[in-house]
Amino acid sequence: MALAPPITDVDQLKAHPAIARLLAWNRAAIEAVKFDRDEMTIVVERSAIREACALLRDDPNCPFNYIADVTCVDWYPADPRFEVIYHLLSIPNKERVRLKVRLAGDSPALESVTSVWPGANYFEREVFDLFGIRFSGHPYLRRIQMPENWEGHPLRKDYPVEGYR
């Protein structure tokens, strides 16, 4: 049961294709990195997420051409409150990477990646529905799981497990 401590130094991890690609583009876009339990996490600056995704998708050495998942974690009452999480997969290279964007709690919003992968559509709708995060540029940002007239966003931590009713 020995877990290796996470590595958080960018210079130690720059061999990873996703980090190398983002470093070559714009070092300021990377807020933090973490290599923990064999999984790579890159915290990307909020305004850079769509461009970062497009770059990683078109990377000739290791194209992260597949969006496996988009989800969110609510760290209420911490600040920044939300983390939007993208799991990318490179089908040719069999490589995974996790991108993260940190968002403040009041009216959280960021750019949609549906223009990069149309497959992010339903995932982003789900995050909008259950967390109330707005994705600008999304083609159809409506509730997907909850009824249209539902109030509140159930997966937020300040939403009671039993619901309000």
Place this chain on the structure above:
Amino acid sequence: MILNMGPQHPSTHGVLRVILEIDGENVVRMMPDVGYLHTGIEKTCEAKFYQQVVPLTDRIDYLCPMTNNLCYVLAVEKLLGLEIPPRAQWLRVLLNELTRINSHLIWLGTHAMDIGALTVFLYCFREREEVLRLFEAVSGQRMMTSYFRIGGIALEPPLDFFDRVRKFADGFAAKVDEYEDLLTNNPIWGLRTKGVAVIAAEDAVALGASGPTLRGSGVDIDLRRDMPYTGYENFKFKVPVRSEGDVYARYLCRVEELRESNKIVTQALDGMPDGPIKADAPKIVLPDREKMKTQMEALIHHFKIITEGFAVPAGEVYQAVESPRGEMGYYVVSDGGPKPYRVHMRSACLANMQTLPKMCEGRLLADVVAAIGSIDIVLGEIDR
């Protein structure tokens, strides 16, 4: 004309509503509408101890309960850094492949029935019944098995279990031949499936499709082979890939997978190692009943696990497995406490469903039924 198909419609395999804009018999626009089965399982998980989440995972995808169990326990084991003994891993592989057979049989039976081949349904459910009896033998449950545990599996299988699986596996290849006799060269089946609901490889990848839906379009990826988990690297199997991208190609992929899964089951039986079925981690894995009656320590650990749960080191893990429908992923976040801070399920069906409009728009209304069947959706998994 706008046509509402579902949510109560026999070919939607649950409660899927599809809004269709049609011009005569042709579909102009299509929009799936989901959420009718949303029960907030992700939220419920946050209020449970780690071990209490396992039964919830069955309910997500009721056709492949073991795959969901496996994906969740693998994620938590990765968070904990637990080593799983080989026998438990092989049993997991064995049961997972039986689950895949079970799920594909339901898919084949209902999909063929949607298109009009009623007989296949009866044949498939005959073998499915056998698999369910095997599940009942190991777990006591036919469908909601909850058989895997964090750190291993719940119980040693009963004495005659392996003989029964062997008997099933030996006869199963001939049964797949029977299904194929009914469908593969059947001209009506061909007319309803060949060239229908085609999706190109690049579209399938961009829309996040996975599993046989992706492999039917010629993208060669199978997580069991490419990113092996729970000991799949020890097994030899082929990954069927077809390039046509139509309903028929997805059908052939899944039927071939039935055969390959059966081969994996046989390999697992042949090479089943001896040894413990639970990891040596007394603070996480419940002790044997016998030890609880004789050892004070074991009783204390049991009491603590049941009443307080066990703490999981803070961190996050995304574990993906190849479910019968594609990439099933569990993203589990721990804040160091005994309850998961967040559990998110990546639903293969939800992503696969995004390919539906692409498959159906511009085609006949009757093909919608074939297309929905061919991506093998389970609404419980989509809505969670």
